[in-house]
Amino acid sequence: MRFKLLTYLFVLSLSFGSNSLFAQKVVLRADQTNTLSYNLEEWIFNNANIAFRTYDFGSFEAYAPGYTYGINTDFLILIDGIPYNSAWLSNDYLTLPNLNFSDIDSVVIDYDEHIAKNNTYPAYSINIHTKKAGNYISVETARLNQINDPGTFGGTSLNTPNVEFVNFPTNVMLNLNRGNYRSLFAFTSELYSRTGQLGYNKSIQSTLFDRTEAPFEESEFEAQRNHQQNFLWLQSLTGENYDINLMGASYISNQFYEWHRVSGIEAPYSLEQYQLSASLDVKNSTFYEGTNFSLSSGVSDTLDYKSPAVLALSEFSLSQSSRFTLPVKSLPINLTLSNKFFSIKDKVTDSNYDHHSYSFTMEGTLRSELKTKITFGNDIQSIIFQKPISNTSSLQFSTSNQLVGKSSYNYTLHNQGIGFSNLQENSNQLINSSEFRQAYSQLKWLTRLQNDKHSFTGFAFLRHYWKFPNELTQYTPNTNSLQLDTELSYFDSSNDGLFIIQTYLSSHYSESLRFKTMLGGSFFLYGNTTFRDHYSSIPTITFSESIQYIIDENFILELFYKYVPVRTLNEYENLEELTDFPPKRVRKISMLNFSSGMWFFNKTLELKFTLRNLLNNTESYDTNGMYYSMSVYVSGKINFNF
């Protein structure tokens, strides 16, 4: 049957209760979506309607529903169930190995605190499940190119700035199964532009304001490109009484430009990170369920030694968690114990910052289906109750108190003399009256409705912050210095309120036509003006619609539309007034993509062709980042099964 794959009709599903107590999931099936994205991160965010902020599509600040800042900023990443450390060192944004989504079985986005691999996580999580079965090797190369090149006018009076290619991804994946032993090796590489048509004049030290359009004489011009390479390996042994998993990953970028949010300097540096995770799962156990153990180490060093800004840091982290089940009155209660230690060091000043956090979690179902989870630790204390109120919906109440720790990145590290260390004595001011504690209570309603043509899932919640640590950043350009005069103030506010809604509707009217409509909203309700101003950088609504036309299992067409309204980045207010750049108003995004996927030679050859941003409206997620116009994405991939 040709349309065998169409038996999975619902791309999105929401499940209550099955394995995890508070499971509320969005499942993306890789074989059911075709829209090519810039990379895996964007593919996940677009298909789950998660808004984000990025300079260059290299690293992301993802706005999970209810996002504020300082806490839950990063999604927890799990690859085949094993924790993957995606936020480390000065890079507190999310980066992932750019696995090809056709090598992925599914991505499960879990919007609730949950338990995986013997640990309990306070954050939302993204679970990437690779295709486990069979032996296969796949090789993909792609190119994403923008329009608006000068073409034949280069060198004439009608010359216009050259437009860099956007991304040049390559990846290779090898999967081997021998009996109950499985190995996976993946190598991914992305070479991406940070500038579009802006770049640096080589003779000037690099600061944010030295960017110029590509001049006609290109010898003095350097286009900024970041290059990141990821290597991932995974070994799994499935036994009768236990499973053992081992995962190693490395991230290497030999040239990485990042704008430092305190100094305003953007210099190239090198970044490396290595991590190793081991997990043991005990099956059919009555008490001990397993342990997870992870190590991670990262190093950065400035490449341009003439630069006044040196970023030479190293980080080491170690985490452990173990899980137990206690049979109490025939109702199982789960216990989780976890520890995390990290140390970050500035190699120039020799200052370092160490932190150890531990927590203890207990969860179980009390009388009348009241699910309960209690977490107690040195950084976090929280409690959650959830109860079904009908066949299709549940109500959840939670309250949490958390010390922000490392997530208040600027303050914690800057205050310890870490990061661009030789710059900071001059012009950066820190005003701190905050205790960096975030406390909130929220009431959440979750629902799922389904008939044979439609599937609807959604949730909405009200969150009230009893206490919130605000960060207020004020930049002032300084003509005598390369760096910005930055004033960072931290202060607490009380009684801030948010309302969040997220809905997913998938419909199919025939075997070959599928629709997916996603609408989310994040609304500030009441509270402090700084909190409100910061929240205006988060899109109030995000909407996307995808129409998929499945002509055959070897030929799929898709239209994808995304809308993100205007956002305001108030931190740029001073800069815009004084230098006109960068503007604080980020234009709305109204983007339409057309994509096609074709498979030949019994699916061995996979060709994808996407016209991204057909309406050619400028697409930008940060006014200090890239501005994208219409682009074409061509990808070729060979899948070889043996």
Place this chain on the structure above:
Amino acid sequence: MCLYFKTYKVCSLLFLSCLTTTSIQSQTLPFSIIEISSSISNSTIVDDNYSERWKLSNKLSLSVSTPFYLGNLRAFIDLIDYESNDGQSVGFNSVNYAIGLSHRIGFTRLLAIDGGVNFGIQKIAKDVPNVTSDSIERELFYAFLLEPGIRTRYILFYGSFEYRKIYNFERQNLYFLGAGVRVRLFTPDKIRNFID
């Protein structure tokens, strides 16, 4: 706003044509026929800023097409030279790659017309390479094709009309008018099953 509608038009046209033509074409199995076409066309640049500086050589085009669910899937390679028109501008060679979907309407057993949409990349290189900078540039284009022809079982002679828009910063609009010949090969089942 104008551009908005134009691109919207392209895209909705493409999608609509996909939706409406399934039933007509679905009788022909994918890859059951392979057609190889070659054509030569006279090229015209619409835009003054281009035509002041360059005139185009004839376009030489080679394409391969095969039935593919919604119509005929076609892959093209075209060669066009930009020759200096004002004696000052540098000449360029262009190689154009495109893929597209086309649809054939038969009026009689003898007469047929092919219409289609192509998307592709124009790759240009200067006649005299400049060592100090990257002399190769790639740019997106789309094209509409109309090819009325006289057909027999194995061979088809056709006239070719094409409108092409290249998305350089200064948009470039081109027309091509020409003629070509198309050879039709019937794929043995073994090969067809292998490709599918």
